[in-house]
Amino acid sequence: MLTIVLIMLAGMLVGYFLRGQKKTLHFNGRLTIITIWLLLFFLGLSIGNNDHIMQKLPELGVAALWVSVAGVTGSVLSAWLVWKFFFASKGGKA
Amino acid sequence: MRGSFIILGFFVLGLLIGRLDLLYHGLNPDRISTWVIYLLMFLVGVGVGADKKALRALLTINLKIFWIPVGTIAGTLAGMAVLSLFIRQLSVAELMAIGSGFGYYSLSSVIITEMHSAELGVIALLSNVIREIITLLFAPLFMVLFGKLAPIAAGGATSMDTTLPVITQTSGKEFALMALFHGIVLSILVPFLVSFWLVI
Numbered sequence: 645m646l647t648i649v650l651i652m653l654a655g656m657l658v659g660y661f662l663r664g665q666k667k668t669l670h671f672n673g674r675l676t677i678i679t680i681w682l683l684l685f686f687l688g689l690s691i692g693n694n695d696h697i698m699q700k701l702p703e704l705g706v707a708a709l710w711v712s713v714a715g716v717t718g719s720v721l722s723a724w725l726v727w728k729f730f731f732a733s734k735g736g737k738a
Numbered sequence: 739m740r741g742s743f744i745i746l747g748f749f750v751l752g753l754l755i756g757r758l759d760l761l762y763h764g765l766n767p768d769r770i771s772t773w774v775i776y777l778l779m780f781l782v783g784v785g786v787g788a789d790k791k792a793l794r795a796l797l798t799i800n801l802k803i804f805w806i807p808v809g810t811i812a813g814t815l816a817g818m819a820v821l822s823l824f825i826r827q828l829s830v831a832e833l834m835a836i837g838s839g840f841g842y843y844s845l846s847s848v849i850i851t852e853m854h855s856a857e858l859g860v861i862a863l864l865s866n867v868i869r870e871i872i873t874l875l876f877a878p879l880f881m882v883l884f885g886k887l888a889p890i891a892a893g894g895a896t897s898m899d900t901t902l903p904v905i906t907q908t909s910g911k912e913f914a915l916m917a918l919f920h921g922i923v924l925s926i927l928v929p930f931l932v933s934f935w936l937v938i
Binding site for chain 2: 647648649651652653654655656657658659660662663665669672673675676677679680681682683684685686687688689690691692693694696697698700701704705707708709710711712713714715716717718719720721722723724725726727728730731732
């Protein structure tokens with residue numbers, strides 16, 4: 645937890661000094677996307693490797709999918725309310 | 739949208755390679771993932787630090803920023819309450835516990851496996867992974883339908899790391915620090931909330 649925050653702060657400090665270096669920052673953006681690919685790849689690897697999960701996957705997956713859909717739906721609806729009442733009102737457009 | 743499908747493609751590729759046992763066994767994907775997350779955090783940090791608007795957002799942080807994680811918690815739990823009317827095999831408390839992972843699949847699934855059962859732990863893992871994938875795939879749609887905070891709320895605890903790049907791409911870099919704040923608050927609350935629902 646703390647490690648992640650510290651690493652990010654270190655990155656922000658580096659980024660601050662890289663301001664205006666367009667080529668380096670473009671490369672940073674590309675590298676960010678590739679890193680996300682890697683992360684999802686290893687996540688898949690970890691799940692694919694686990695026999696217990698893979699065997700029960702269909703049954704548990706359906707339940708899990710419903711939980712995700714319900715959670716995300718509730719979250720985006722409340723985010724819409726928070727946006728409307730606390731953020732968008734200032735500019736006059738809701 | 740195309741970018742999200744490429745991301746999903748890498749996930750499926752990993753799943754297949756892991757299933758077919760094609761990789762060298764000394765390799766520990768969870769350990770590598772940790773280092774990849776560290777690298778990602780650093781790169782995202784560089785992007786935020788180099789952005790003038792993002793830094794300004796940090797300086798103008800005020801109390802209303804707290805409403806974003808509050809909204810996500812309330813919305814997720816309300817979603818679980820509604821779902822409990824339709825799902826028979828899981829109790830309300832079990833659903834609340836899984837939902838309280840807010841996408842933080844590694845931590846929530848471990849807690850649930852230890853405090854409850856491996857099966858519920860697996861559902862928690864899958865459901866929170868799916869929450870992250872849904873956010874990666876549909877962040878642009880959520881923004882159009884429910885405003886610029888919706889991708890952050892959908893991402894849950896992951897809005898500080900894995901879904902942060904997608905959030906900043908859809909809502910704008912000036913939302914990076916709100917997303918970071920939101921993710922940090924939820925990540926800290928995950929262990930407390932998850933265990934709360936399993937104890938009562």
